[in-house]
Amino acid sequence: MSKFRIRQAEKRQAKLRLALIGVSGSGKSRGAISIALGMEKKFVVIDTEDTSADLYAGLGKFDVLTLEKPFTPERYIDAINYCEEEGYEIIIIDSLSHAWAGEGGLLEMHDKITQASKSKNSYMAWGEITPWHNKLISTILHSSAHIITTMRVKTQYEVINDNGRMKPVKVGLAPIQREGMDYEFTVVLDIDKESKLYSSSKDRTQLFEGKHEKISIETGKKLIEWLNDGKSIEEIENEKNKEIEDHKEELRLASSLEVLTNNFKIACKKFPDLKEELIQIATQRKEEIINPIH
Secondary structure, eight states, rough: OOOOOOOOOOOOOOOOOEEEOOOOSHHHHHHHHHHHHHHTEEEEEOOOOSSGGGGGGOOOOOOOEOHHOOOOOHHHHHHHHHHHHTTOSEEEEEEETTTHHHSSHHHHHHHHHHHHSSSHHHHHHHHHHHHHHHHHHHHHHOOOEEEEEEEEEEEEEEEEEEETEEEEEEEEEEEEESGGGGGGEEEEEOOTTOOOOOEEEESOOOOSSTOOOOOOHHHHHHHOOOOHSBOOHHHHHHHHHHOOOOOHHHTOOOOHHHHHHHHHHHHHHHHHGHHHHHHHHHHHHHHHHHHOOO
């Protein structure tokens, strides 16, 4: 019996996973706070920038958790979990770049592990670092809160052959994070320092494609409207529970062994995790059908 279940696609409510990327001074922190204010939910800023979040206290009401060095992934994870426990609906991580390149971050952890090893093999050190990186990503992706992160960028170059001479050529900007980190988010907005306008490099919402605007409270309002459009987790869970109970009732009321067998197969196919419980119900009904009480 298959362990897989296929269902029809449906629009569901979702939690925000947003990354704001830009150079220092481009307005990432202000943009993140403006978006959170527009979403109109209780939020906190995990501030790694030496109380810089307090500079934006005039924008509206929010709380701050100052995350001090060392900026290990474990400290980020603990901070996120603590904010969830305190009931915050939106968590701004400002900045996520410190988890990679800050003091105590993954790069520094990698260097220390390499130097401490007998082989001095930097490649082998990634075997210890990667699990922590993956755990941090998992914590962000599976958080019960909406997550907004900021990441600094660095100039990215490629070396090309120019008439026999090798020279570096600027090809764009890359976030100061492990390569591919930005792909983990639902929306990634790149902010230009001079104009303060954003452009989207990834957008599953389709709210920002082809647009170049300044981030504002209205940006947050658009996002929360899109996120809330669809079935809630509670509605989906209630529908699933009702369907399970309906299948159980069909087993309990099966009029014959043939009907019982058919209903049992259908129920197990839809809910393989409940097979043991379904077996108990079906076994009891089978006994009742074979030996009816007169």
